Amino acid sequence: MATGNPLCAHLHLRTLQSIAGGSDLSDRLLLERFAATRDEDAFVTLIKRHGALVWGVCWRSLRHTQDAEDCFQATFVVLARRAGSIRWRESAANWLYGVASRVAAEAKAKRMRLRAREQRESVRHEEVVVTEDATRELCASIDQELKNLPACHREPLVLRYLEGRSTEQAARLLGWSPRTFERRLAQGLERLRGRLSRRGLSHSGVLLAIALSDQNTRAAVSANLEAATLRSALSPGQHVSATVLALSQTASRGVVMTKLNLASLAVLLAGMTVGSSLLFGNDGASAGDPAGIVVASQQPNASEGKPADAPEAALARRAWAILEIVEKNHLKPPSREGVVLKGIQSFLKEAGAASPEDLAQRVRGVTSEEKLHSLLHDLWPRDAAASKAPKLEAALFDGMFDGIPGRPHLSTALAIKIQEQLRGNRYVGTGVQIGVDEKEKLVQIQIPFRRGPARKAGAKPGDLIVEVDGKSTLGLVNAEEMAKMLRGPEGTTVVIVVRQPGETETRTLKVVRGAIPLDSTFGFKRVGEDGWDYVADAKARIAYIWVKSVNAGTLHELKQLEARLERDGMRALVLDFRFSRGDGHLHDAGLLAGGLLDGSHLWTVTNVRNPPKEWRADRDPLFRDWPIAVLVNEIEDNAQGAVLAALQDNRRAVLVGEATKNDGAVRQLFPLPDQDGNITVLTGQLERADKSRGWPVRPDRVAGLTKVQRSEVEKWLTMKQLPVLPSGTDDRAPADPQFDEAVATLREALKKGPGVKEGK
């Protein structure tokens, strides 16, 4: 449909370009103009201006690209529909925030209902390939609590921290005096902090991770989505998908807020100065990345330039591709017939049609894509609007997936790319946290991050930025603007001139934008600004490392630590895997386990396609001859689980704590042909090196924690991720019987172990 419409093509092209026209106008003027003349440029400007905000709300709430896209579109459809019927404020951000929240909440509830059904019907397997982001709850909580604040407190927070507006700008937009704005801002912050702390979240601002979800936000609003949204908004009847339409109808009254940079709030909540704003000089990761989201159902086969297929043909092709992938790769492939039958039943239900009596027989006859096509053709509701196609498709897949053990799921290439970037630990930027110094009227570097490019170039906390790439930044009191100036692709240089507050001498920093390694390991105690003390027991010379996650860089971090801990005279190690969250790749687990073991058998992966594959370690174990105790609790991730099992099975470490919750399922991603998407399918099972043992991993020494201890330990660990501790807190280790047991185990081992004699 889109292919034949010159207007759409034209719009699409235009949205890809940066549209300058009208961008200076306030939202109110743009909306008035749009309502009066259907001015597309005005609407495009609105999408561009608030796209990140809306996407952020949708994404954080749903964490599902397709769903988030639907909600994103629905929100703007509502905006378009109501453009002429509301008395707009200067900024529509508040209103969009509210609508997006409601739309997303509705979509989420719907998905929960669906999931509850799935769980009743099939055993859920844990994911190896893709797991959830650790910060999800926190983000969702901040969003939710923000939404619950009264408008007079929410609005200043949104304008300051999410839109990065100066006091003057924000006050003007709200029609308040600057003093009123500042007062309400402070009050809003206090209230939000209070609400979050009641949720037990006051100190778990997982700063870097949240910033990453902020990055997801930025990366995800693609030109394609913008174009699709614009089409939907301009002529909902014609171009909008049914899901979007349904969602847009659930959102009625206008309310709330704006573009929230959650990261900045997290910092504030962690006790930073009021009036600062946190941003990452980042974007390199998404720069030059054309991976757009194609709403597949809207552009069937557009890429091949053929006339648009009948929707059932495209659907049959997609469904058949999925069936083939599952048949070829699934660990226990279900019968095709059963899968198709479930799919068709669900499809018919969505279509509101009764099952033909001979359905089972007809499904049995589906032995090729053509036959599936003809079956779908026969069953396709004749009166269905084209917009019904996505719903029918969703229903068909939904039913099919119900019939496949370990329920597969679909994800876009973009979602996978984001996951990979997180897993690969290659977040790109200058690596600074900046804020506005109101007194000096300059943007200030609050924290140059550990091992970040800015710090390498000599940036110091408190540095005021007076010049960027030869341009004076005097009077630039907008942190967001500054962040834009600092952003750029990996490997490019930005020259920053800085000075310390109250001083006149300036320093010129040449910052080469690059990866900001996000630590996956942490020490026992903080030392200074960004150092760690790893000593857990100085007398017995036992070191401690918390393995927060297992990603591509984890092994490297341990390599660095080995040299350091050896120098410090350590000779035994507590590896804490509690509350560790994986990015879930078996490959990374293999690297880590392989780096801790000496040529040993790690585990075996069995799957249907290949003979069982034995994974082995290389011959250069880290911490050779050191006794190791591993702290473990209810880890669900199979990557971590696999590492723990390999350490236990080869008697490399004593596991202390509680049993894990992983099940050893292996999933793999398969690209779907001729579309931007992937399917994740259960393909294999991990078998432990010690065949007598299974999953979950049980500790060698059982040790538990009380509820209070548990929460204290979790808090202590989580806080390690903050770049600086909130004022008034310290990082003293809490009462922790599991840790005590681990240390006791190591002391025993050191007394008798052969490794000790061989030590230094």
Next chain:
Amino acid sequence: MGSRIAASVAFVGVLLSCLDASRPAERAIAAEPARTPLEAVHRRPVAGALSDDGKWLFVANQRSGTVSVIDAASRKVEGEVRVGRKLSDLAIAPDGKRLVVVDEEAGEIVAFRLQGSTMDKPIRLAVGSSPANVQLSADGDRAVVALQWPRRLAVVDLGTAPRVLKTIDLTFAPRAQLLLSESHKVIVADAFGGRIAVVDVNAGKLESDRQLPVHNIRGLALSTDRTRLLVSHQVLNSSRGSTSRDDVHWGNLITNGLRELQLTSLLDPKADLLRRSRLHRLGEVGRGAGDPAGVTTLPGKWIVALAGVDEVGIRDAETGSWHRIAVGRRPTTAIPGPDDRAYVMNTLDDSVSVLDLKTNKVVAEIPLGPQVKSNVVDRGESLFHDARLSHDGWFSCHSCHTDGHSNGRLADTLGDGSHGTPRRVLTLLGVKDTGPWAWNGGMRELDAQVRKSVATTMQGAGLTTVQEGELVAYMKTLSPPPALARARKTMDEAVVRRGREVFEGQGCANCHVPPTYSSSKTYDVGSGEEGGNQSFNPPSLRGVSQAGPYFHNGRAATLEQVVTKHRHQLKTDLTKENVSDLLAFLESL
């Protein structure tokens, strides 16, 4: 001073010509007096040694076949002697009275009497093909020479009647050596892969031959307390790492390392070599240290040349910390001198950097002669050895295709879209005739393969078209390795003829078509792998005796296993004689 050396060098020239005439059996010596000014040629310094309490530095130049004599005080080249065709090593006896130069191309060593800066009384001795390294005994009368392609050591008497006393066969091509004079044992390391052997020189006996999980061993040195052996090498993480961006970035694919082995474990043939060993990882994320080469130990300091990134690494024993200093291009070894000085051979820059080890700074760079403009092949050679072609400088082409050959390891290069199916690194020697390239024969053009390797295996910034051409031009100069039987001169023509009949009778030549013993198609030979790839392009059999392990996944350790254990594409059963004839034929290719 200057005149003295000139005179002595001239004297050497005269003397050498006399020698040439009087001893026709020890053929051709192209020694010429040093020219003033020095000739404009490529030199390629690869080895050096100091004499006379560090007053004189003698440098062996690979390409020009000359030895440059440098006055350490004035940091000037005082003379240059043409000694041979292509030099690979140079050593001075502990008593300072004998200098031995290795002529790789001529298969000879040349021993000089050394007095101050004067090299005279040369003795030229054929030792076997491709000598790569020489070690001298404490008295200077005995030399142990590593012969690369013949896979053997030659023990040479340099005394009154110079001769090769004995040869000791090895299972691998040797390169780096270290002679433990007090025990008459020599430690010898693989030129490409990770084997390390201990040979009793007096008894002529191979005491142990073990595998380290490493490759590209370029430097051996004893710790100053003589309890540990330091080995510079690389590790290709075959089983766990892949050439994905992440793994390259985080150093999960290649480790550049300096390994401390306990000498007691090494000398005990039954001990686990890695027991109480330590691996020092060189380089860091964002700043790899590709291709560690020569290593030197001093009290409180280790120096390792980082050939791929044009730096040397200096480790302070007290703090365990490393300093890295930029030197000239492709530093291959460093020679410690008096007064906290060290001399670094910048092979591709034709220069020597002088380091001050107190301040860890380069205090001078000594050019060995007038610089010559590089041609396309020279620039290709330079790129081939440049680790900065890879992301963050972790490795160069040479890292895995060591000296253009293969490190014998498996690498998961994801080259043809498969994952988790590491394949054996192929040799590039003779590569110009072995198209199509890649295991699946997917690459019709060599430059396309090169482009792909740099982009996807090395994860580098990519090559310009010009660079691509240069690399390919260099690679096309690499000729196949000599067959083992030819290198050892053990070929029996009659047996080889019979073996050829077996080869042809079994239809081997259908896929391995002479003269390259390869062909352009791919075949399913039942060696299929898990990733689903069943068909492979038959690798060329030229130099196959030097190329193990065999098959794409390296599952046959020897050629014999290919025939007997795997019965690779045999039509009929072979008798024992058939097998040995066939092997003899293959080893003649």
